[in-house]
Amino acid sequence: xxxxxxxxxxxxxxxxxxxxxxxxxxxxxxxxxxxxxxxxxxxxxxxxxxxxxxxxxxxxxxxxxxxxxxxxxxxxxxxxxxxxxxxxxxxxxxxxxxxxxxxxxxxxxxxxxxxxxxxxxxxxxxxxxxxxxxxxxxxxxxxxxxxxxxxxxxxxxxxxxxxxxxxxxxxxxxxxx
Amino acid sequence: xxxxxxxxxxxxxxxxxxxxxxxxxxxxxxxxxxxxxxxxxxxxxxxxxxxxxxxxxxxxxxxxxxxxxxxxxxxxxxxxxxxxxxxxxxxxxxxxxxxxxxxxxxxxxxxxxxxxxxxxxxxxxxxxxxxxxxxxxxxxxxxxxxxxxxxxxxxxxxxxxxxxxxxxxxxxxxxxx
Amino acid sequence: xxxxxxxxxxxxxxxxxxxxxxxxxxxxxxxxxxxxxxxxxxxxxxxxxxxxxxxxxxxxxxxxxxxxxxxxxxxxxxxxxxxxxxxxxxxxxxxxxxxxxxxxxxxxxxxxxxxxxxxxxxxxxxxxxxxxxxxxxxxxxxxxxxxxxxxxxxxxxxxxxxxxxxxxxxxxxxxxx
Numbered sequence: 001x002x003x004x005x006x007x008x009x010x011x012x013x014x015x016x017x018x019x020x021x022x023x024x025x026x027x028x029x030x031x032x033x034x035x036x037x038x039x040x041x042x043x044x045x046x047x048x049x050x051x052x053x054x055x056x057x058x059x060x061x062x063x064x065x066x067x068x069x070x071x072x073x074x075x076x077x078x079x080x081x082x083x084x085x086x087x088x089x090x091x092x093x094x095x096x097x098x099x100x101x102x103x104x105x106x107x108x109x110x111x112x113x114x115x116x117x118x119x120x121x122x123x124x125x126x127x128x129x130x131x132x133x134x135x136x137x138x139x140x141x142x143x144x145x146x147x148x149x150x151x152x153x154x155x156x157x158x159x160x161x162x163x164x165x166x167x168x169x170x171x172x173x174x175x176x177x
Numbered sequence: 178x179x180x181x182x183x184x185x186x187x188x189x190x191x192x193x194x195x196x197x198x199x200x201x202x203x204x205x206x207x208x209x210x211x212x213x214x215x216x217x218x219x220x221x222x223x224x225x226x227x228x229x230x231x232x233x234x235x236x237x238x239x240x241x242x243x244x245x246x247x248x249x250x251x252x253x254x255x256x257x258x259x260x261x262x263x264x265x266x267x268x269x270x271x272x273x274x275x276x277x278x279x280x281x282x283x284x285x286x287x288x289x290x291x292x293x294x295x296x297x298x299x300x301x302x303x304x305x306x307x308x309x310x311x312x313x314x315x316x317x318x319x320x321x322x323x324x325x326x327x328x329x330x331x332x333x334x335x336x337x338x339x340x341x342x343x344x345x346x347x348x349x350x351x352x353x354x
Numbered sequence: 355x356x357x358x359x360x361x362x363x364x365x366x367x368x369x370x371x372x373x374x375x376x377x378x379x380x381x382x383x384x385x386x387x388x389x390x391x392x393x394x395x396x397x398x399x400x401x402x403x404x405x406x407x408x409x410x411x412x413x414x415x416x417x418x419x420x421x422x423x424x425x426x427x428x429x430x431x432x433x434x435x436x437x438x439x440x441x442x443x444x445x446x447x448x449x450x451x452x453x454x455x456x457x458x459x460x461x462x463x464x465x466x467x468x469x470x471x472x473x474x475x476x477x478x479x480x481x482x483x484x485x486x487x488x489x490x491x492x493x494x495x496x497x498x499x500x501x502x503x504x505x506x507x508x509x510x511x512x513x514x515x516x517x518x519x520x521x522x523x524x525x526x527x528x529x530x531x
Contacts, residue, residue, distance in 0.1 A: 008343055010308065010484030012502020046495070128342065130187030131364065132309020132486020133317045140487045141223070148189020148343075155343035163342050165482065165517050166362055166502075166509035168526040172345040185520055187485065305519065307364030309486020310494045318400070325366020325520075332520035340519050349522040 003176050004115050005123045006158040008151060014167030015125045016054055016088055023084045023123065035078055035085045035120075036064045039071065039093040054088075068096040072110040079120045090126035094150055095143070104146050112157045124158070126151050180353050181292050182300045182337040185328060191344030192302045193231055193265055200261045200300065212255055212262045212297075213241045216248065216270040231265075245273040249287040256297045267303035271327055272320070281323050289334045301335070303328050357530050358469050359477040360512040362505060368521030369479045370408055370442055377438045377477065389432055389439045389474075390418045393425065393447040408442075422450040426464040433474045444480035448504055449497070458500055466511045478512070480505050 005022070009015040023034055036058060042048040055064065067074040071093055078085060087093075097107055115122075128151075129144045155161045161172040182199070186192040200211055213235060219225040232241065244251040248270055255262060264270075274284055292299075305328075306321045332338045338349040359376070363369040377388055390412060396402040409418065421428040425447055432439060441447075451461055469476075482505075483498045509515045515526040 006343070010482060010486075010502070011488070012484050012499045012506075014502070014506045046492075128187060128308075128485050129487050130189050130485070131305050131307070131482075132187075133306050133312050133321055134188070135487050136314075137490075138223075144487055145189045148187070148191070151343040152189075152191045155345055161343060161345055163347075165526055166360070166505040166515060168509055168515055170347060170517075170524060170526065172342055172347065183520070305364060305485075307366050308482050308484070309364075310483050310489050310498055311365070313491075315400075322366045325364070325368070328520040329366075329368045332522055338520060338522055340524075347524060349519055349524065 002118050002121045003159040005160040006154050007123060007125045007162050007164060008128055009164035010128050013164045015164050018164050018169060019086050019123045019125055020058060027084055032082045033061050033063060035083055036062050037074055037085055037087045038064055038066045039068055039089060041068050069100060072114050075114050079118045081119045084121040086123045088125045090124050090150060091147055094147055108150055108153055115157055124154060179295055179298045180336040183331050183335040184300060184302045184339050184341060185305055186341035187305050190341045192341050195341050195346060196263050196300045196302055197235060204261055209259045210238050210240060212260055213239050214251055214262055214264045215241060215243045216245055218245050246277060249291050252291045256295045258296050261298040263300045265302040267301050267327060268324055271324055285327055285330055292334055301331060356472050356475045357513040359514040360508050361477060361479045361516050361518060362482055363518035364482050367518045369518050372518050372523060373440050373477045373479055374412060381438055386436050387415050387417060389437055390416050391428055391439055391441045392418055392420045393422055393443060395422050423454060426468050429468050433472045435473050438475040440477045442479040444478050444504060445501055448501055462504055462507055469511055478508060
């Protein structure tokens with residue numbers, strides 16, 4: 001098992017850019033490219049624009065694969081030594097699972113069960129969504145509770161967890177040192 | 178005065194589970210049970226379900242007392258050596274006070290005035306609710322301002338303060354070391 | 355260039371009080387007053403009340419200047435040795451810029467371009483607004499993305515960055531030590 005890292009932060013906190021720079025600084029010259037595993041689908045103009053901005057920033061060393069639902073299968077298929085994988089992001093994956101009426105707890109367990117077999121470093125980006133006022137909308141309340149539980153489970157299984165604020169990291173956990 | 182601890186975090190961030198494991202790890206075999214002082218009342222199905230899940234997790238060493246409003250009195254009544262108290266949570270207490278049209282500042286002062294007389298370790302769980310966009314609803318804006326002020330006052334009076342994210346703590350203050 | 359400090363935190367997290375006490379503890383007896391550069395205008399009763407509370411707390415050593423938009427010009431005009439400046443806050447400045455339909459990226463660049471010429475310590479207060487559920491309102495979504503990007507840019511250019519929770523600081527960056 002290669003290190004599994006969870007990158008947490010609010011909206012527009014710089015999670016993706018931090019993740020990319022972490023990969024580039026740690027892997028240095030020894031890698032053979034990196035895989036960007038996107039859970040987003042360009043369903044509307046806002047999202048299409050964000051996907052394009054992120055893609056332009058990453059540059060040509062990155063290959064992009066889109067997988068909105070079958071994340072465990074995609075990780076098992078694409079993991080290979082010397083090629084880090086950035087999963088961006090778990091919050092959209094959760095949203096996709098809820099929309100498709102999947103069982104969140106069992107999908108989360110399947111995802112975590114892939115960790116011991118991973119041969120590449122994997123970084124998961126996920127949003128903090130529980131820091132505001134209780135939403136009036138019942139679906140939004142359910143979503144933020146599920147997102148919180150998902151983040152807790154991935155954090156417990158991960159080797160490293162960072163919290164990003166304004167592009168700057170706080171280390172919540174690091175069992176690699 | 179025994180240590181007073183404040184556990185802060187967003188919704189579904191793992192505050193309660195962290196608090197329970199902190200009590201169990203610190204007190205070890207030397208305690209005679211713990212008291213769960215709940216400010217929630219099972220007023221709707223969502224809350225009843227959450228209360229049940231938390232109760233199932235805590236197990237038989239815990240006694241539960243419900244007190245939605247008179248928190249200072251309940252602490253004074255129930256404090257005893259060797260029995261830690263977990264107050265879960267201050268945010269619902271504040272909500273109950275506002276609904277009952279009580280004076281928040283004086284109720285907060287009364288609560289803090291109990292701290293020097295406490296003979297048991299007491300942990301307060303409270304929500305971070307100020308991390309989102311300004312709510313459109315005036316009552317929600319007032320609530321998050323009052324919640325922020327309450328957290329500041331309890332934090333200033335507490336011996337230890339932790340911020341929980343995805344189940345993992347950051348130490349904001351520790352005057353016990 | 356004197357140290358530039360960014361103070362981040364949610365609503366009612368104690369950012370302003372922390373900033374004022376930081377200025378007072380660091381400058382000690384060596385200053386000749388401090389400047390409070392307010393981006394708020396007392397446009398409604400809630401804001402007028404908040405401005406009054408903050409002003410009462412600061413006391414007579416502070417001079418207040420209001421500047422809702424031309425922050426770079428105001429900093430250049432008012433900077434002088436031995437007089438710290440507290441800019442409160444960047445989030446309202448952003449809101450004012452958006453309302454006035456200014457170009458956010460170029461206004462941000464102009465602000466950061468003043469940093470090397472500053473002769474006084476400057477502290478910027480800014481809100482974390484990205485920690486909640488995705489807002490349903492498109493303008494609110496745009497605002498929180500712009501606020502996140504603004505905080506990232508100021509944080510990258512600042513010498514020190516603190517995250518305040520319940521009045522207590524976590525150090526995100528400190529290149530002055």
